[in-house]
Amino acid sequence: MAMSLLWMGFALLGILKAQAQTRPEIPAPDLSRVPLQLNFLPREFEGTWYIVGLAGNAFKRAEQEQFKMYTTTYKLQEDNSYRVTSTLLRGNRCDKFVRTFIPNGLPGQFTLDNMLSHGLQDYIVRVMSTNYNEFAMVYFKKTVDSTDYFKMTLYGRSEELKPEVKENFINLVKSLGLTNDNILFPARVEKCIHVKA
Numbered sequence: 001m002a003m004s005l006l007w008m009g010f011a012l013l014g015i016l017k018a019q020a021q022t023r024p025e026i027p028a029p030d031l032s033r034v035p036l037q038l039n040f041l042p043r044e045f046e047g048t049w050y051i052v053g054l055a056g057n058a059f060k061r062a063e064q065e066q067f068k069m070y071t072t073t074y075k076l077q078e079d080n081s082y083r084v085t086s087t088l089l090r091g092n093r094c095d096k097f098v099r100t101f102i103p104n105g106l107p108g109q110f111t112l113d114n115m116l117s118h119g120l121q122d123y124i125v126r127v128m129s130t131n132y133n134e135f136a137m138v139y140f141k142k143t144v145d146s147t148d149y150f151k152m153t154l155y156g157r158s159e160e161l162k163p164e165v166k167e168n169f170i171n172l173v174k175s176l177g178l179t180n181d182n183i184l185f186p187a188r189v190e191k192c193i194h195v196k197a
C-alpha cells in the first residue's frame with residue numbers, strides 16, 4: 001500500500017514535470033532561410049502596426065479565442081534603436097509593454113536591449129518583408145533555457161489586410177516549418193486598439 005502510493009507519487013511528478021517542460025516540437029529554421037527585406041528603411045517602418053496575424057512554434061490555433069488584436073508602435077531614437085511599445089488588452093485594462101530593439105548586423109535586423117535581464121540567452125528580430133504603408137512580416141526568435149522559440153507577425157497599417165497578403169504570410173510561415181495549426185488571426189477588438197503609444 002505504502003509502496004503503491006509512492007509509485008503513484010512518482011508517476012504524478014513525472015506528469016507534472018512533462019507539462020512544465022513542454023518544449024516546442026518544431027525547431028527554429030536556420031537564420032539563412034529567413035528572408036530579409038532588402039534596403040530596409042528604418043524611418044518608413046516607424047509608427048503603429050496592428051497585429052493581424054501571428055504564428056509560432058509555441059502558438060496553437062486552438063488558442064485563437066484568447067488572442068485579441070493589439071498594436072505595436074515603433075519609434076526611432078537618436079541612436080537608431082527603436083523604442084517598441086505594444087498595447088494589449090488584458091482583462092479590462094490596456095497594458096503597455098515597452099522594449100528597445102537595437103540594430104544588429106544587417107539593416108532590418110535587431111536584437112533586444114537588456115536581453116539577459118529578461119532571462120533570454122538570445123533574441124533576434126528580422127523584418128522579412130514590408131511595403132511600409134500596408135503590411136510587414138517580422139520574424140522573432142528567443143532562446144530561453146537553451147530552447148529556441150520563434151514566431152512571425154503579420155503587421156498591418158490597418159486592421160484588415162488583403163487576402164493575398166494573408167496568403168503570402170501563410171506561405172512564408174509554412175516555408176519556415178510551421179503548419180496551419182500554428183497560425184492565428186487575432187480577433188478584432190475596440191478596446192485599447194486606438195490608444196496612442
Ligand code: DBH
Nearest residue numbers: 051054067070088151153
Ligand atoms: O506570451 C507571449 O509570448 C505573447 C503574448 C501575446 C506574445 O509573444 C505576443 C502576444 O506577441
Ligand code: DBH
Nearest residue numbers: 051071072086097140153
Ligand atoms: O508585437 C510584438 O512583436 C510583440 C507584442 C507583445 C512581442 O514581440 C511580444 C509581446 O513579445
Ligand code: DBH
Nearest residue numbers: 058140141142149150151
Ligand atoms: O518576443 C517574444 O515574446 C517571442 C519571441 C519569439 C515569443 O513569445 C515567441 C517567440 O514565442
